[in-house]
Amino acid sequence: MDVLAALGHGFLVALEPSKLFFALIGVFLGTAVGVLPGIGPALTVALLLPVTFKLDPTGSIIMFAGIYYGGMYGGSTTAILINAPGESASLATALEGNKMAKAGRGGPALATAAIGSFVAGTFATIGLAFLAPWLVEVAVKFGPWDYFALMVLAFVTVSATFGDSPLRGLTSLALGLVLGLVGIDKLTGAARMSFGVPELLDGVEITTLAVGLFAVGEALFVVSKRHKGDDVIQPIKGSLWMTREDWRRSWGPWLRGTLFGFPIGALPAGGAEVPTFLSYSTEKRLCKHPEEWGKGAIEGVAGPEAANNASAAGTLVPLLTLGLPTSATAAIMLAGFQQYGLNPGPLLFAEKPDLVWGLIASLFIANAMLLIINLPLVGLWVRLLAIPQPWLYAGILVFAAMGTMAAKASVVELSMLFAFGFLGFLMRRYDYPVAPMVVGLILGPMAEQQLRRALQISLGDPVVLIENPISATLLAIAAVALLAPFAMQGLNKFKANED
Amino acid sequence: MRFVARRTVLALAAVAFSGLSAAAQSSLELKIMAPAAPGGGWDGTARSMQQALMAAGIAKSVQVTNVTGAGGMVGLAQLVNANKGDGNQLMVNGFVMVGAILLNKSPVTLEMTTPIARLTAEAEVIVVPANSPIKDAKDLVAALKADVAKVTWAGGSAGGVDHILAALFAGAAGADPSKINYVPFSGGGEALAALLGGRVTAGISGWGEFEGQIKAGKLRAIAVSSSKRLDGNDTPTLKEQGVNLEVINWRSVVAPPGITADQKKALSEVIEKMVKSPQWAEILKQRGWDNAYLAGPEFDAFLKSEITRVADVMKQIGLVK
Numbered sequence: 001m002d003v004l005a006a007l008g009h010g011f012l013v014a015l016e017p018s019k020l021f022f023a024l025i026g027v028f029l030g031t032a033v034g035v036l037p038g039i040g041p042a043l044t045v046a047l048l049l050p051v052t053f054k055l056d057p058t059g060s061i062i063m064f065a066g067i068y069y070g071g072m073y074g075g076s077t078t079a080i081l082i083n084a085p086g087e088s089a090s091l092a093t094a095l096e097g098n099k100m101a102k103a104g105r106g107g108p109a110l111a112t113a114a115i116g117s118f119v120a121g122t123f124a125t126i127g128l129a130f131l132a133p134w135l136v137e138v139a140v141k142f143g144p145w146d147y148f149a150l151m152v153l154a155f156v157t158v159s160a161t162f163g164d165s166p167l168r169g170l171t172s173l174a175l176g177l178v179l180g181l182v183g184i185d186k187l188t189g190a191a192r193m194s195f196g197v198p199e200l201l202d203g204v205e206i207t208t209l210a211v212g213l214f215a216v217g218e219a220l221f222v223v224s225k226r227h228k229g230d231d232v233i234q235p236i237k238g239s240l241w242m243t244r245e246d247w248r249r250s251w252g253p254w255l256r257g258t259l260f261g262f263p264i265g266a267l268p269a270g271g272a273e274v275p276t277f278l279s280y281s282t283e284k285r286l287c288k289h290p291e292e293w294g295k296g297a298i299e300g301v302a303g304p305e306a307a308n309n310a311s312a313a314g315t316l317v318p319l320l321t322l323g324l325p326t327s328a329t330a331a332i333m334l335a336g337f338q339q340y341g342l343n344p345g346p347l348l349f350a351e352k353p354d355l356v357w358g359l360i361a362s363l364f365i366a367n368a369m370l371l372i373i374n375l376p377l378v379g380l381w382v383r384l385l386a387i388p389q390p391w392l393y394a395g396i397l398v399f400a401a402m403g404t405m406a407a408k409a410s411v412v413e414l415s416m417l418f419a420f421g422f423l424g425f426l427m428r429r430y431d432y433p434v435a436p437m438v439v440g441l442i443l444g445p446m447a448e449q450q451l452r453r454a455l456q457i458s459l460g461d462p463v464v465l466i467e468n469p470i471s472a473t474l475l476a477i478a479a480v481a482l483l484a485p486f487a488m489q490g491l492n493k494f495k496a497n498e499d
Numbered sequence: 500m501r502f503v504a505r506r507t508v509l510a511l512a513a514v515a516f517s518g519l520s521a522a523a524q525s526s527l528e529l530k531i532m533a534p535a536a537p538g539g540g541w542d543g544t545a546r547s548m549q550q551a552l553m554a555a556g557i558a559k560s561v562q563v564t565n566v567t568g569a570g571g572m573v574g575l576a577q578l579v580n581a582n583k584g585d586g587n588q589l590m591v592n593g594f595v596m597v598g599a600i601l602l603n604k605s606p607v608t609l610e611m612t613t614p615i616a617r618l619t620a621e622a623e624v625i626v627v628p629a630n631s632p633i634k635d636a637k638d639l640v641a642a643l644k645a646d647v648a649k650v651t652w653a654g655g656s657a658g659g660v661d662h663i664l665a666a667l668f669a670g671a672a673g674a675d676p677s678k679i680n681y682v683p684f685s686g687g688g689e690a691l692a693a694l695l696g697g698r699v700t701a702g703i704s705g706w707g708e709f710e711g712q713i714k715a716g717k718l719r720a721i722a723v724s725s726s727k728r729l730d731g732n733d734t735p736t737l738k739e740q741g742v743n744l745e746v747i748n749w750r751s752v753v754a755p756p757g758i759t760a761d762q763k764k765a766l767s768e769v770i771e772k773m774v775k776s777p778q779w780a781e782i783l784k785q786r787g788w789d790n791a792y793l794a795g796p797e798f799d800a801f802l803k804s805e806i807t808r809v810a811d812v813m814k815q816i817g818l819v820k
Binding site: 042043045046049050140141142143144184185186187188189190191198199202268269322323324328331332335338339340343408410453456457459 | 651
């Protein structure tokens with residue numbers, strides 16, 4: 001069957017009133033759990049599975065997909081407003097987004113995140129419809145060496161988050177890498193630096209570190225200089241909506257973010273974090289207003305948010321075509337498919353076209369619904385910032401603590417949150433950037449595992465890293481990205497001497 | 500408390516909806532802990548039990564909780580310490596937990612719990628890339644005998660069922676299990692890349708994870724680890740091919756320590772009723788799990804023998820000193 005005809009048929013299924021209703025419930029629940037800390041889409045779908053047992057399979061699966069997309073939308077809201085990224089994929093959004101919110105541009109930040117998510121979600125869903133069978137062939141060819149090369153590339157781009165001093169940035173990154181060593185070594189099963197504390201065996205939770213450093217650290221910092229009278233938050237300055245200038249500066253990052261997010265999300269071990277970092281650093285390099293970075297550049301919200309959402313659609317590629325879940329939510333959706341006796345895989349497209357194409361069509365619809373739900377909320381959300389500062393920051397502390405407890409109810413976790421909060425305070429006080437530390441915690445363990453796997457498979461021969469075309473290409477790009485600035489500097493000096 | 504309340508509301512909604520179809524005659528209020536995050540096998544088992552127990556009217560309410568951490572060790576510690584003597588509490592566990600306890604040198608062990616019953620089992624499958632010169636288990640045995648370190652295995656987490664099977668296979672083949680080159684991956688998708696690209700010699704996983712690729716002809720299944728062939732599939736067992744080995748990835752339920760004999764009897768009866776219910780049979784069919792119900796002294800003995808077997812293997816491969 002022709003893809004367009006199949007998709008058209010899918011829309012007929014998805015536009016039935018009952019299916020629309022399921023999609024609406026899904027996106028509403030998804031947005032809610034995305035905003036609330038500690039409860040994510042995976043848990044929500046898990047709780048709903050027994051409820052939907054007796055319902056119509058297509059409707060339930062459409063609802064699950066709505067929750068999944070909605071969760072991705074909601075996550076950016078807390079990142080922008082209160083600097084508390086609810087999931088690691090919203091980390092890059094928090095960097096510029098929260099700065100914008102503090103400068104009274106929370107409205108445009110939330111709007112570009114919502115519209116960017118819509119644009120990325122829509123293009124990525126088109127990609128899912130047309131490219132899935134082809135893309136998955138490429139994705140499963142990605143070996144450990146290729147993942148390692150991708151991580152190297154991501155590491156190079158981290159410098160975009162360093163701020164003014166590379167030395168301070170590297171120090172922060174190193175702290176994150178050290179934290180990344182904590183926990184069970186995935187390749188040998190040995191416990192490292194866990195000091196006999198069972199909670200540490202799984203390593204340090206990324207969101208605990210991010211919320212501790214970002215939100216708690218900042219709250220403490222603000223309190224410490226409260227009587228100096230600066231740093232006043234303006235809820236709204238200028239337009240609540242995106243200006244013509246904002247639109248002009250957002251559409252490029254949206255599209256580029258999609259190009260990063262969708263293919264990397266489709267990789268079995270790609271994840272959502274790496275494309276957001278790649279997008280952030282690319283936008284920073286391409287941006288014509290470098291002076292705004294670190295003070296709230298709209299490109300730094302538009303790009304990573306688009307990348308984040310596109311990767312969510314990418315995750316559905318291996319799920320639908322191979323039956324391989326590559327995220328916790330996808331794993332539960334797989335259980336949802338199985339509950340109805342459906343086995344995702346190459347045959348699902350042929351055997352259950354109604355369901356697959358209905359699902360893909362409803363993803364388009366869910367995306368549009370999310371935009372309609374989220375845009376009017378923007379005005380409401382930014383009013384949160386009008387709360388008097390002591391109340392706002394006390395609220396943030398409570399919110400952060402409760403979110404951590406809801407995700408993992410343990411004293412150890414809560415102690416870590418506040419220890420990281422204090423560290424975040426010190427780092428701000430002495431002018432160290434906090435973002436590289438979180439990036440180190442995310443990328444370090446991934447890079448280590450993939451490198452060791454690659455070498456284990458090649459029986460210790462490092463040539464494996466450069467003899468494969470994908471890894472060789474990625475490493476070459478990384479080398480160029482690393483050396484180009486120095487080369488340009490040298491060239492400029494050379495030119496200056498000539499004159 | 501907004502999100503806490505929301506969670507409760509969702510749970511209550513779940514309870515209310517699934518209770519509608521069957522009039523619940525029982526007054527039993529059961530709690531089942533999945534010592535893992537939502538989405539995994541243990542969570543799926545716990546929620547399936549919830550569904551069957553309530554739909555069949557065996558329990559009035561069943562609450563599923565997730566306690567994550569350290570391969571189930573955090574959950575196990577909670578069951579042994581905090582839930583001691585609670586006759587309405589169950590915890591899902593399985594083969595993987597046996598290894599995790601040893602690996603993490605956990606102060607709490609499965610021997611401290613009150614075993615109730617084994618519920619399900621999934622066969623493991625050994626696959627090779629479609630263009631591999633290895634055609635059956637005998638070829639793999641020969642390759643291991645030639646040089647055990649050159650045979651690369653791709654499978655799940657270190658110390659898990661896939662790893663144990665690889666080590667047992669090497670041992671059964673007469674090679675040194677401490678020298679196996681086993682590469683743990685986080686999920687079937689990642690291992691697949693290495694397998695499809697012909698980069699590793701063999702892969703091990705639950706049958707379900709590789710099923711699609713086996714049917715598509717991209718991977719060749721050379722053996723299943725169960726005692727007999729799977730339904731509707733002619734992949735021979737290890738034993739048929741002269742490798743005297745049987746490993747199944749089983750899941751079971753245990754109760755906290757310190758419950759009375761009556762409480763144990765009551766819980767065992769609840770599980771027995773559930774296993775015999777048509778609702779449970781339906782779930783097993785949908786999920787593709789095999790019924791492996793085993794209870795009473797037989798299950799106690801089975802659990803003990805598995806613990807000994809895993810401990811021996813893990814010492815041999817050097818995971819546990």
